[in-house]
Amino acid sequence: MGRPVVVGTDGSACSSTAVSWAAREARLRGAPLRVLYTALRWEYHLPLVPQPASWGPAAEAAARHMLDEAVALAREAGQGVEVTSAVMDGAAQDALTLASQDAQLLVVGHRGRGGLTGQLLGSVARHLAACAACPVVIVRGEEPGGGGEVVAGVAGRPDDAAVLEFAFQEAMLRRGRLRAVHAWTHPALRGPGDMQPLVYDIDAVGEEEARLLAETLAGWRRKYPDVDLIEDVVRAHPGEALLSASRGAGLLVIGARSGLRAVFGLGGTAHAVIGHATVPVAVVRP
Template sequence: MTEPVVAGVDGSEASLDATAWAATAAALRRAPLRLVHVTLRWAYDVPLVPQPAHWGPASQAACRELLARAVERARAEAPSTEITTEVLDGAAAEAIAAAAGTAQLVVVGGRGRGGFTGLLLGSVSRDLAVRCPCPLVVVRPREEGGGEVVVGATGEPGQEHILRFAFEEALLRRLPLRAVHAWTHPVAAFPGDMQPLVYDVEGVGREEERLLAESLAGWRERFPDVPLVEQVVHGHPAGVLAEASATAELVVVGAPGRAALLGSTVHSLLGHARGPVAVVPRPPGHRPPGTAPPA
């Protein structure tokens, strides 16, 4: 069975936009769509005083209603896609991350409301960006129509999984792919390498272009139907990618390397993007280049 696309639903307009985006993604992949709502349920046979009112007939009815609205929105985008719904129990990020274990893609809105434990950057979106086992898409309203897929490329080894996802997404959507490499300082040749305070911007820019070209070598042959544009920009990656997101169908970046800390570039991009952003995790067992295997 094809792995599903999972969308988080909380009844807000942002989550309905995410549902529509997820429905289109599922249709492109010919995959089922699974709509999930997360809430906290209390066992009524546990003697608690006062009795919590988080779960009961009214809450069940509200869950069914918001999921029904989400199904209606999804059907409008993908009428032939198989759609299922489910209510999950627990903390939102943990419950969705668990559901993502059998998914090929998870989609959430960029904003939410309290019924979904406040789908705000710094809570659910932030937590999912570091713990989701499959690619996560955070949907934010686009200011203009999307005409390309953009991928944030470092020009360094170890980005194969990010580039593969970006190329595949561009192929599915029949859009060109723009590989953007933003830099602010020369790349260190080795750990501890001291970089000059003053350097030739044009000269370093040419070197960065060479690194990007090398990192993309072979991808044109693997995906001949995807037009590829390489772009090197002297600027902060988060700002450059946020600007690119205004006219992109999707911006693709890699997940932060440390499970306990959301990387500054990803954090800033999710907070300031003007369109959907995909955060792609490292495959199981993947190690950054130059690191030793665990003892």
């Protein structure tokens, strides 16, 4: 059946929603689902600060009970999906990053049991979005479904390829529509040393950005002729445009930046989007 879809759970409401979403996604992909709970199994009595939580029969039983509940939830949502579970040693972000090496998709809730109520994005979700070896879906919203429009952010750069491949495949699996959103605020810089013009024709720039998006998507239209594709060019900040376009969608697909312009290993737009989106967000690294 190929590589599994992997979902992390900690018994929180957010992670339970992620488990249900991951099970439906595994069914769409015809893939098995692996449900993981991570724990630092500390069995020693050393004066460490902070002291890790002790691990013993009671903690083991509680973890297994939590996993059993998650597996039951996954089987109900997945309707026939093969579901397995395991307790992994280590901190959640490290253990799930390791698990992502053998997964086709990693799914987590946007905030775990230890997150602050007002926190927009948990540290584990943020780390995985930046460091996982496969695409990561951060499930937001109360009860996100598996249907609806797929929205993809298109920057007009070479690393759009991974985002578009993922987005077209998701739209095809869901038999839904794909909305490719390209946002701009100023004329694009075409090469090193270019400077933003002080005065420019908004309509002319908008037409140029529309041509850029059409050229970026031309090959993908031919590769996925059955996908209903909408090209959406918006004069707005990319984060605002994507959040607006994704309201009511089934999935929002974005890329992760790297290098000096990245924020928390993601990129400013990606970090803002996954912190405020109301739908599941797939982060695809180039």
